[in-house]
Amino acid sequence: QSALTQPPSASGSPGQSVTISCTGTSSDVGGYNYVSWYQQHPGKAPKLIIYEVTKRPSGVPDRFSGSKSGNTASLTVSGLQAEDEADYYCSSYAGSNNPNVFGTGTKVTVL
Amino acid sequence: QVQLVESGGGVVQPGGSLRLSCAASGFTFSSYSMHWARQAPDKGLEWVAVISYDGSNTYYTDSVKGRFTISRDNSKNTLYLQMNSLRAEDTAVYYCVKDLGRSGSYLRGDYWGQGTLVTVSS
Numbered sequence: 001q002s003a004l005t006q007p008p009s010a011s012g013s014p015g016q017s018v019t020i021s022c023t024g025t026s027s028d029v030g031g032y033n034y035v036s037w038y039q040q041h042p043g044k045a046p047k048l049i050i051y052e053v054t055k056r057p058s059g060v061p062d063r064f065s066g067s068k069s070g071n072t073a074s075l076t077v078s079g080l081q082a083e084d085e086a087d088y089y090c091s092s093y094a095g096s097n098n099p100n101v102f103g104t105g106t107k108v109t110v111l
Numbered sequence: 112q113v114q115l116v117e118s119g120g121g122v123v124q125p126g127g128s129l130r131l132s133c134a135a136s137g138f139t140f141s142s143y144s145m146h147w148a149r150q151a152p153d154k155g156l157e158w159v160a161v162i163s164y165d166g167s168n169t170y171y172t173d174s175v176k177g178r179f180t181i182s183r184d185n186s187k188n189t190l191y192l193q194m195n196s197l198r199a200e201d202t203a204v205y206y207c208v209k210d211l212g213r214s215g216s217y218l219r220g221d222y223w224g225q226g227t228l229v230t231v232s233s
Binding site: 093099 | 146148155156157158161170172173206211216217218219220221223224225226
């Protein structure tokens with residue numbers, strides 16, 4: 001099972017929006033609505049920010065939103081803040097044989 | 112509050128074995144699926160395994176099938192990962208992850224432990 005493809009980096013100024021893509025296949029992202037997004041600050045454990053494509057856990061600001069079109073899922077961070085600078089990973093269900101696959105990760109820089 | 116505390120990591124020679132534990136508290140452990148995920152040094156995340164709330168169903172990533180075993184003891188609120196025939200490429204921080212639901216093999220990890228480092232080296 002190959003990792004999902006994410007851009008290595010993305011950036012934006014405070015207050016701007018940044019969108020990160022997560023591209024898979026019809027066997028993972030395109031086939032199921034089980035895409036999650038995680039935020040990871042250096043030296044810290046990942047934090048769930050989006051699950052089931054569009055849902056936000058309680059406590060996650062509504063500046064974070066998710067969507068999916070075909071085999072590509074996207075995470076949009078609106079109103080960028082300094083604390084949003086982190087690595088972001090998508091994950092998707094990929095069927096019962098090898099159930100879960102992560103994306104390659106995207107480093108978001110707040111300029 | 113939810114706490115997941117991993118232990119059991121360390122240095123092991125190639126071909127060796129190690130058992131990781133994850134002590135859970137702050138939630139009804141027996142009601143949720145649990146996962147292990149890992150992250151090699153300066154690399155991305157990799158999902159490893161999942162076990163259903165009652166231990167009846169387990170799933171693994173291809174690279175660990177036949178070598179790793181995930182299990183749980185609901186009476187002790189503890190998750191385990193038995194790792195045999197370890198390889199250099201298994202070197203990583205191993206995270207214990209609570210899922211949002213009780214069954215299904217998909218990952219919706221709403222709480223993560225701080226991780227335990229496993230180093231496979233001679």
